Amino acid sequence: xxxxxxxxxxxxxxxxxxxxxxxxxxxxxxxxxxxxxxxxxxxxxxxxxxxxxxxxxxxxxxxxxxxxxxxxxxxxxxxxxxxxxxxxxxxxxxxxxxxxxxxxxxxxxxxxxxxxxxxxxxxxxxxxxxxx
Amino acid sequence: xxxxxxxxxxxxxxxxxxxxxxxxxxxxxxxxxxxxxxxxxxxxxxxxxxxxxxxxxxxxxxxxxxxxxxxxxxxxxxxxxxxxxxxxxxxxxxxxxxxxxxxxxxxxxxxxxxxxxxxxxxxxxxxxxxxxxxxxxxxxxxxxxxxxxxxxxxxxxxxxxxxxxxxxxxxxxxxxxxxxxxxxxxxxxxxxxxxxxxxxxxxxxxxxxxxxxxxxxxxxxxxxxxxxxxxxxxxxxxxxxxxxxxxxxxxxxxxxxxxxxxxxxxxxxxxxxxxxxxxxxxxxxxxxxxxxxxxxxxxxxxxxxxxxxxxxxxxxxxxxxxxxxxxxxxxxxxxxxxxxxxxxxxxxxxxxxxxxxxxxxxxxxxxxxxxxxxxxxxxxxxxxxxxxxxxxxxxxxxxxxxxxxxxxxxxxxxxxxxxxxxxxxxxxxxxxxxxxxxxxxxxxxxxxxxxxxxxxxxxxxxxxxxxxxxxxxxxxxxxxxxxxxxxxxxxxxxxxxxxxxxxxxxxxxxxxxxxxxxxxxxxxxxxxxxxxxxxxxxxxxxxxxxxxxxxxxxxxxxxxxxxxxxxxxxxxxxxxxxxxxxxxxxxxxxxxxxxxxx
Ligand SMILES: Cc1cc2nc3c(=O)[nH]c(=O)nc-3n(C[C@H](O)[C@H](O)[C@H](O)COP(=O)(O)O)c2cc1C
Numbered sequence: 001x002x003x004x005x006x007x008x009x010x011x012x013x014x015x016x017x018x019x020x021x022x023x024x025x026x027x028x029x030x031x032x033x034x035x036x037x038x039x040x041x042x043x044x045x046x047x048x049x050x051x052x053x054x055x056x057x058x059x060x061x062x063x064x065x066x067x068x069x070x071x072x073x074x075x076x077x078x079x080x081x082x083x084x085x086x087x088x089x090x091x092x093x094x095x096x097x098x099x100x101x102x103x104x105x106x107x108x109x110x111x112x113x114x115x116x117x118x119x120x121x122x123x124x125x126x127x128x129x130x131x132x
Numbered sequence: 133x134x135x136x137x138x139x140x141x142x143x144x145x146x147x148x149x150x151x152x153x154x155x156x157x158x159x160x161x162x163x164x165x166x167x168x169x170x171x172x173x174x175x176x177x178x179x180x181x182x183x184x185x186x187x188x189x190x191x192x193x194x195x196x197x198x199x200x201x202x203x204x205x206x207x208x209x210x211x212x213x214x215x216x217x218x219x220x221x222x223x224x225x226x227x228x229x230x231x232x233x234x235x236x237x238x239x240x241x242x243x244x245x246x247x248x249x250x251x252x253x254x255x256x257x258x259x260x261x262x263x264x265x266x267x268x269x270x271x272x273x274x275x276x277x278x279x280x281x282x283x284x285x286x287x288x289x290x291x292x293x294x295x296x297x298x299x300x301x302x303x304x305x306x307x308x309x310x311x312x313x314x315x316x317x318x319x320x321x322x323x324x325x326x327x328x329x330x331x332x333x334x335x336x337x338x339x340x341x342x343x344x345x346x347x348x349x350x351x352x353x354x355x356x357x358x359x360x361x362x363x364x365x366x367x368x369x370x371x372x373x374x375x376x377x378x379x380x381x382x383x384x385x386x387x388x389x390x391x392x393x394x395x396x397x398x399x400x401x402x403x404x405x406x407x408x409x410x411x412x413x414x415x416x417x418x419x420x421x422x423x424x425x426x427x428x429x430x431x432x433x434x435x436x437x438x439x440x441x442x443x444x445x446x447x448x449x450x451x452x453x454x455x456x457x458x459x460x461x462x463x464x465x466x467x468x469x470x471x472x473x474x475x476x477x478x479x480x481x482x483x484x485x486x487x488x489x490x491x492x493x494x495x496x497x498x499x500x501x502x503x504x505x506x507x508x509x510x511x512x513x514x515x516x517x518x519x520x521x522x523x524x525x526x527x528x529x530x531x532x533x534x535x536x537x538x539x540x541x542x543x544x545x546x547x548x549x550x551x552x553x554x555x556x557x558x559x560x561x562x563x564x565x566x567x568x569x570x571x572x573x574x575x576x577x578x579x580x581x582x583x584x585x586x587x588x589x590x591x592x593x594x595x596x597x598x599x600x601x602x603x604x605x606x607x608x609x610x611x612x613x614x615x616x617x618x619x620x621x622x623x624x625x626x627x628x629x630x631x632x633x634x635x636x637x638x639x640x641x642x643x644x645x646x647x648x649x650x651x652x653x654x655x656x657x658x659x660x661x662x663x664x665x666x667x668x669x670x671x672x673x674x675x676x677x678x679x680x681x682x683x684x685x686x687x688x689x690x691x692x693x694x695x696x697x698x699x700x701x702x703x704x705x706x707x708x709x710x711x712x713x714x715x716x717x718x719x720x721x722x723x724x725x726x727x728x729x730x
Contacts, residue, residue, distance in 0.1 A: 002388075002389060002390025002393075003389050003390050003391065003397060004390070004397065004398045005280075005397055005398045006273075006276035006277070006280050006397055008397075009267065009272055009273065009276050009397065010273070010276075012264070012267055013267050013268055013270070013273070016264040016265065016267050016268035017268045019262075019264060019265055019268055020257070020258060020265055020268045020269060035256070035257075037256060039255075039338075039339055039342040039343055039374070040335070040338060040339075040342060040372075040374050040375075041335075041339075041496075043374070069259050070259055070260075070261070071255075071256050071257060071258060071259055071260065071343065072254075072255040072256050072258075072260050072339060072342050072343015072344060073255055073256060073339040073342065073343050073496075073497060074252075074255060074256030075247075075252065075255070075256075075339070075496045075497035075498060075499070076494070076496050077495055077496035077497065078493070078494050078495040078496050079496075082256075084256075125246065125247060125513070126246075126247030126248065126249050126498075126499070127247065127248050127249065128249045128252075128253045128254075128257070129248065129249060129250040129253045129463050129467070130467070131253065131269055131270030131271075131273070131462070131463060131466050131467070132269075132270035132273060132466060
């Protein structure tokens with residue numbers, strides 16, 4: 001359905017904000033999000049396999065509150081595949097050079113037990129311009 | 133809303149939490165509450181400051197003071213001294229390991245965030261295939277405001293005052309380009325997004341389109357509204373299938389929501405976008421060649437004027453902008469031109485995205501404010517040179533640019549500073565080279581590229597770049613003369629002056645710039661017939677190690693050109709002028725005395 005006015009666009013924004021709240025700073029609720037870098041650099045270094053692996057883990061363990069979101073490149077191409085784990089109330093954690101084994105390890109430790117695996121994390125050092 | 137006079141930020145990152153930052157956080161809470169300051173001072177658990185070795189980290193704002201290795205007792209001291217009495221606790225400040233210099237302000241710390249992302253602001257944050265996520269981060273708000281509340285002159289004014297210049301290489305002020313196209317009256321106008329990105333080693337535009345396609349669509353609609361175009365075209369190389377697919381999805385979604393099409397957001401503004409695939413020729417990134425190609429003609433440039441703003445696609449006024457240029461537009465509309473023009477240098481505003489490649493540790497994309505230095509990009513953000521080798525040069529501007537050497541590492545990067553040191557901003561490729569890179573070989577690489585990509589329309593570029601490539605090949609084969617160097621230089625100026633378009637006009641730059649900064653290396657090749665880095669195989673030399681040679685004569689016996697001399701039981705010598713580098717001596721020697729070139 002077409003958006004008929006700026007006000008209508010703003011209403012849609014209000015309703016959509018929940019979708020991405022988690023990515024900035026932990027909101028309430030218990031939905032966990034895994035972002036995965038799916039730009040050319042990510043895919044070329046194996047992100048598709050990681051996406052499939054994570055999706056398999058989610059369905060194998062029958063977890064209902066995890067959503068996997070493909071995103072673009074954050075510029076750290078040297079460390080692809082990259083995933084970001086967003087858990088409500090916590091600062092997002094970014095992992096680099098995630099291979100299949102690491103993906104499963106991270107899933108079991110961070111998603112299931114809530115324990116981040118520090119040795120695989122990436123320090124990122126940039127600030128994003130705010131839009132609104 | 134309560135306004136706090138001071139914020140105490142306690143790092144809640146994994147690293148700091150493991151060093152007991154939560155205890156420190158709780159301690160602060162208790163101390164501040166019992167001191168009765170809880171209405172004035174807020175305690176915030178933050179994300180990682182990226183300095184985990186020094187945790188727990190505590191930052192006091194707005195004072196911008198940064199304390200390291202804070203324990204529960206230190207928290208008491210910080211509250212009593214800093215918060216209550218306003219005195220900085222020197223003891224807890226960070227000391228630079230080498231100089232032992234005490235650093236107070238966060239900005240001065242070596243790991244301070246150097247990147248600021250405007251064009252890449254949503255990349256890696258939102259799902260590029262979901263328009264609702266883009267809307268959630270404020271997407272299409274700028275378009276909405278523009279078409280419902282602003283007139284075209286106002287927008288031109290904002291873009292002009294923002295100081296935004298074209299990111300496709302030329303650096304032409306975007307506001308002026310929009311104004312000119314707007315003022316050229318016609319029944320039909322077009323706006324084109326240049327996504328050809330043919331510069332080897334560059335992938336900024338691809339990443340923007342893959343990570344945040346709606347940003348570019350929104351900006352094109354804003355541009356279309358401003359100049360009076362109802363049709364947009366994205367010219368993108370077919371080698372970017374993922375970007376094309378995501379653009380395709382984005383355009384479909386925007387049409388479904390009525391953000392492209394007729395009567396956008398209930399106004400009388402109509403705008404739609406079409407994708408045009410290019411075959412990947414470098415010259416098709418040049419705007420007039422692009423337009424020819426988009427019309428189905430050969431991808432060859434035209435003489436300018438007329439400029440596309442006068443006579444572009446199908447002879448109509450056309451505004452051509454680069455992907456990254458567009459990616460800045462919505463943020464400028466929403467945050468204001470004052471915000472944008474406060475970032476960067478006097479004549480180059482905002483940020484620039486660079487694709488870091490070559491012998492650098494952190495290969496990837498960076499976006500930094502204009503005015504950042506090469507040293508900051510290469511060492512602080514890029515993590516330095518691979519294998520800790522020595523930095524030799526960095527090429528900016530791709531095949532149209534030149535090399536920047538050690539002496540210019542501290543140059544603040546902007547359009548003008550780069551031109552003044554013989555390179556150019558270009559589209560943003562940055563290829564880092566270490567001491568194993570041969571500069572003649574680099575120049576040859578770029579000339580091989582340009583002579584191949586030359587469209588052939590004008591003679592200086594078609595034949596000139598070919599001759600330059602041949603001379604460079606001769607030099608790297610070890611057959612060059614000093615005369616060749618002179619010819620190279622002369623040809624360079626002839627091609628620069630005589631070529632029709634930017635491709636030829638800039639093609640000799642890599643040669644001129646490497647000849648300027650590495651003259652000695654060229655001379656070594658032509659005079660001494662040596663490639664100092666050992667890269668040029670044609671100059672490779674077989675040698676005999678006098679320490680190991682026992683004078684058995686085995687090598688001399690197998691040499692097909694009889695260029696090895698020496699008496700029995702005495703050291704043998706290879707006559708380099710006659711050696712054909714067949715390697716027979718190397719195979720024959722049983723004492724490892726023959727040294728094979730690298
Ligand atoms: C040989 C050649 C290649 C070019 N390739 C590109 C390109 O890939 N992308 C691009 O945006 N501009 C390219 N340009 C510059 C365009 O002609 C034009 O100036 C630019 O798209 C204008 O957009 P801007 O003002 O936003 O930078 C190229 C120019 C030349 C001479």
